[in-house]
Amino acid sequence: MSWINFEEFVDLSKLCTIKIGGKARKLFIPKTAEEVKNLLIESLSSGKKFFPIGIGSNVVFSDGTLEHIFLLTRELKKVKLWQENNFFFIEAEAGVSFRTIRDIAVKYNLEGFESLSGIPATVGGAVVMNAGAYGTEIADILEKVYWISQKGELKVFNRKEIPFSYRKSPFQEEGFVYKVVIKLKPSERDIKKIIKEHLEERNKKQPLNYPTSGSTFKNPKEKPAGYLLENAGMKGYRIGDVAFSEKHANFLINLGKGRFKDLKKLIETAEKRVGDLYQIKLEREIKIVE
Numbered sequence: 001m002s003w004i005n006f007e008e009f010v011d012l013s014k015l016c017t018i019k020i021g022g023k024a025r026k027l028f029i030p031k032t033a034e035e036v037k038n039l040l041i042e043s044l045s046s047g048k049k050f051f052p053i054g055i056g057s058n059v060v061f062s063d064g065t066l067e068h069i070f071l072l073t074r075e076l077k078k079v080k081l082w083q084e085n086n087f088f089f090i091e092a093e094a095g096v097s098f099r100t101i102r103d104i105a106v107k108y109n110l111e112g113f114e115s116l117s118g119i120p121a122t123v124g125g126a127v128v129m130n131a132g133a134y135g136t137e138i139a140d141i142l143e144k145v146y147w148i149s150q151k152g153e154l155k156v157f158n159r160k161e162i163p164f165s166y167r168k169s170p171f172q173e174e175g176f177v178y179k180v181v182i183k184l185k186p187s188e189r190d191i192k193k194i195i196k197e198h199l200e201e202r203n204k205k206q207p208l209n210y211p212t213s214g215s216t217f218k219n220p221k222e223k224p225a226g227y228l229l230e231n232a233g234m235k236g237y238r239i240g241d242v243a244f245s246e247k248h249a250n251f252l253i254n255l256g257k258g259r260f261k262d263l264k265k266l267i268e269t270a271e272k273r274v275g276d277l278y279q280i281k282l283e284r285e286i287k288i289v290e
């Protein structure tokens, strides 16, 4: 394998927003699609699991030293912007943050992204998770996805070919979302003001003053996960320094020295309680890496 920038024994708690986790034996920081291809091929031949990390806002890492092929997307940040048929197109590599897309939407007063603007995400992580808020999903504004398969082949998918659903995409299994094209429309409305309102709304409802990993469970079709968790007595429930937030029962928060084993126990307790009370099997939204 050609030389790719990497670091050893990296503290994984620094690479996720809940700030819990052990060490990555090796963390690769590729700069090109070619380097990502090589890492995927290496993962296939070595049998080591490939795990890309964006902002780490929907992941939790276990303790100890993990041997996965970890890849951080922070050096994949190229952005291109063009106008065509009265639409704006933004081509962004995996590591481009939602904050950058938000800045473009504000600068050119473009609509379509405002509901998503407060989600802490990279475009790669968001497409994989089909991140969404207030009735909009990233799938709604996508035009194209450039994806690298586990065998290292670059494939281009038009949005219509991709079967997205609630917090689900076909990119969750293997491979790498390398680049996406987002399509936004010039607006008559004041986009900066609308985005500001969305950010204020999130601030009111989410425990943003603590390290958190966002929604722990997906909302089952019957009722929102937060409602089920609250009725099952999980709101504010704490083990060690990890708790389900008082502000939003579906958000786990780290109150200081949160440990992975406490977090896992909390998730399992919540699943059991909701299962016993409602006969509903909660589906995890956060990705646990062990």
Ligand SMILES: Cc1cc2nc3c(=O)[nH]c(=O)nc-3n(C[C@H](O)[C@H](O)[C@H](O)COP(=O)(O)OP(=O)(O)OC[C@H]3O[C@@H](n4cnc5c(N)ncnc54)[C@H](O)[C@@H]3O)c2cc1C
Pocket: 017, 051, 052, 053, 054, 055, 056, 057, 058, 059, 073, 094, 119, 120, 121, 122, 123, 124, 125, 126, 127, 128, 129, 130, 131, 132, 133, 171, 175, 176, 177, 178, 206, 208, 212, 213, 214, 215, 287
């Ligand atoms: C305060 C807070 C609020 C949140 N609010 C929302 C919300 O309103 N709506 C919502 O949907 N989510 C929300 N989330 C969850 C999270 O922000 C989203 O899931 C986001 O899309 C994750 O992006 P990321 O770049 O951090 O991905 P990560 O958390 O780093 O990764 C998520 C998953 O995607 C994989 N991945 C990352 N990049 C790539 C890539 N390029 N190719 C292949 N796989 C990749 C990872 O391996 C992992 O399995 C919130 C989280 C927090 C902490």
